[in-house]
Amino acid sequence: MTTHTVGTREEWLAARKELLKAEKEHMRRGDELARRRQELPWVPVEKEYVFETADGRRWGPIAGIAR
Amino acid sequence: MPEHKVGTREEWEVARDELLTKEKELTRRNDELAQERRELPWVPVEKDYSFEREDGTKSLADLFDGRSQLLIYHLMFGPSYEAGCPVCSSIADTLDPNAIHLRARDVTLICSSRAPLDKLLAYRQRMGWSFDWVSTAGSDFHRDLGFVHTEEELKPFLEGEIPPTVNQMAEACSTDVVGYVSEGPGLSAYALSDGTVYQTYVTTARGLEPAMGYYGLLDRTPMGRHEEGEQTSWLRRHDEYGKT
Numbered sequence: 001m002t003t004h005t006v007g008t009r010e011e012w013l014a015a016r017k018e019l020l021k022a023e024k025e026h027m028r029r030g031d032e033l034a035r036r037r038q039e040l041p042w043v044p045v046e047k048e049y050v051f052e053t054a055d056g057r058r059w060g061p062i063a064g065i066a067r
Numbered sequence: 068m069p070e071h072k073v074g075t076r077e078e079w080e081v082a083r084d085e086l087l088t089k090e091k092e093l094t095r096r097n098d099e100l101a102q103e104r105r106e107l108p109w110v111p112v113e114k115d116y117s118f119e120r121e122d123g124t125k126s127l128a129d130l131f132d133g134r135s136q137l138l139i140y141h142l143m144f145g146p147s148y149e150a151g152c153p154v155c156s157s158i159a160d161t162l163d164p165n166a167i168h169l170r171a172r173d174v175t176l177i178c179s180s181r182a183p184l185d186k187l188l189a190y191r192q193r194m195g196w197s198f199d200w201v202s203t204a205g206s207d208f209h210r211d212l213g214f215v216h217t218e219e220e221l222k223p224f225l226e227g228e229i230p231p232t233v234n235q236m237a238e239a240c241s242t243d244v245v246g247y248v249s250e251g252p253g254l255s256a257y258a259l260s261d262g263t264v265y266q267t268y269v270t271t272a273r274g275l276e277p278a279m280g281y282y283g284l285l286d287r288t289p290m291g292r293h294e295e296g297e298q299t300s301w302l303r304r305h306d307e308y309g310k311t
Binding site: 002004005006007008009011012015016019020022023024026027029030033034035036037038039040041042043044 | 069071072073074075076078079082083086089090093096097100103104106107108109110111258260261263265266268269270273274276286287289290291292
């Protein structure tokens with residue numbers, strides 16, 4: 001026998017529904033934080049970084065990557 | 068110039084630190100919920116379900132494959148579908164490479180669907196997945212978990228205006244709306260102890276987001292998910308992006 005609490009389907013469902021409320025609340029809190037993340041100010045990247053890619057090209061300054 | 072608020076590195080750091088405090092709170096709350104999930108009572112599964120797997124007919128206990136825990140993703144691929152649901156397929160893309168890591172933690176991860184096994188295996192090959200995929204064939208496994216709906220139950224939904232996403236997905240699966248929405252997605256978890264299988268956890272809808280890796284990543288991009296106001300889903304099967 002398992003040492004874990006064993007229950008009936010009804011007992012499980014009651015506990016599961018309770019937990020679901022908490023899960024939904026947490027989900028909404030996550031959505032709010034995702035929104036706040038998008039509200040962070042954008043910081044212009046002013047340093048000129050150089051990158052090397054697999055095909056041997058060198059990219060830089062950084063603006064060149066977006067071009 | 069971007070329309071977004073631009074700031075100095077110092078301004079960004081102040082705002083970032085504030086957000087970090089909230090992110091840590093959320094992470095700790097997530098840990099608490101995981102604990103609460105594990106504290107749910109275990110329910111012995113008393114029905115004898117049978118599944119069709121590549122190597123024959125299997126019981127639920129067989130699906131553990133020698134491990135003590137089993138996670139099943141209920142992938143929407145009903146008997147009338149010609150291909151799996153694109154959203155479920157995007158979830159399977161997240162699940163597949165994780166199965167090997169879960170095995171190292173004594174968890175077997177598989178998918179289960181109601182379509183015949185040969186359809187599932189052909190689609191698995193197309194998608195390049197390697198997880199075990201079982202067909203519930205004629206058993207009530209998905210129905211008992213609440214992932215199958217009868218036409219009678221769907222009546223109020225079918226009589227209303229069908230959301231464009233549902234039409235889009237039904238078409239993508241080469242089935243009709245009734246056939247498509249008869250299936251529901253879900254994740255269920257089981258423990259095997261002394262030969263008894265226990266159901267421990269079940270979730271659906273947004274409870275599946277941990278298996279949608281791209282959402283967590285999009286939540287960290289400048290534009291986020293930006294799905295508001297979109298009538299249809301942007302998600303495609305991974306081999307269908309760029310196709311019309």
